[in-house]
Amino acid sequence: MKKFFLLFSLTFCSVVCAKTFVVGVQDIAFYPLYDFPNSSHSKELLDAFAKSRGYEFIYLPLPVKRTNYWYEEHAIDFKYPDSVRWIGDRSVYKQLKFSVPAVKLVAGTVVKAENRGKQRLEIKTLGTVLGFHATMWLDLIDSGNTKLVESTSPLNIVKQVLYGHIDATNIEPSxxxxxxxxxxxxxxxxxxxxLPYEIYSYQLSTIEYEDVLLEFNQFIKSNQEFLELLRKKYNLTDIREY
Incomplete structure (x- = not known):
């Protein structure tokens, strides 16, 4: 009877006592990297980690333009993707803790194939997603040399570059x-x-749950084969070329 009660208790707790966390995600279709609540590289990665620890992740799509205030305004437990590269003037940055890189990507300048080889000063219009930071172009944008063209639709920006309406975009190549x-x-x-490009990483960030962040770090380190398969499944840019 004691064994039965113990088994029942453990089974009950595995269902009821599972920790639930709210993950702030960007409310935009940025496939294959993310497109919550649909399947994507980010969702499959986070779901796999949560399942490995018996956690439940609830994904809360939030406005990209308000990224700096998500922790304050929506009381989220985690943010993904996040990056130390994006700290900027975020009011909570001193409290933020970041995971190891979950995936490495290329921040580059995408142009029409026949227009390659231009100098930075020749890029007069740069397309990006509304709320994204054109980090490597801020000097030319501030000087007025390069005009930033923003859209909530990555597809719209891709089309504008493809058809010659704008010179380039900093949208992730995959x-x-x-x-x-x-x-x-x-x-x-x-x-x-x-033109400017660099390797950067998507990271998981938190303010309160550093213990979970350490578990996530270990998950990343222990599942490199899974991560590589996930990269190939979603056709992410091979950073070894850069």
Whole structure:
């Protein structure tokens, strides 16, 4: 009887006592990286981690323009994606704790294939998602040399670059390639290595739950084969080329 009660208690607790966390995510279709609540690289990665620890993640899509205030306004437990690269003037940055890199990506300048090789000063219009930071172009935007063109639709920006309405975009290449494939325009746009680019990472951030963050770090370190399979499944940019 005692064994039965113990088994019942453990089973009951595994269902009822599972920790539930709210993860703030960007309210935008940025496939294959993320498109909550739909399947994507980010969702599959976070779901796999949560399942491995018996957690439940509730994803809360929030406005990209208010990224700096998510922790204060919505009392989220985690934010993904996040990055130390995006700290900027965020009022809570001193309290933030970041995971190890969950995935490494390319921040580059995407142009029409036939327009590669231009100088920075020749890029007069740069397209980006509304609320995203054109980190590597801030000097030319501030000087008035380069005009920032923003849209809530990554597809809209990709089309504008493809059809010559704007000169370039800083949208992540795997997202660009996804939309090009939908339009049957593979290889129509490329990262121009003559223009600024760098490797950066998506990270999980938190203020309160550093213990969970450490578990996430261990999950990342212990599941490299899974992460590589996930990268290939969603056709993410191979950073080894850069």
């Amino acid at each position: 997202v660009v390639n996804y939309y090009l494939a939908l339009m049957g325009k593979e290889n129509g746009l490329i990262i121009d290595k003559a």
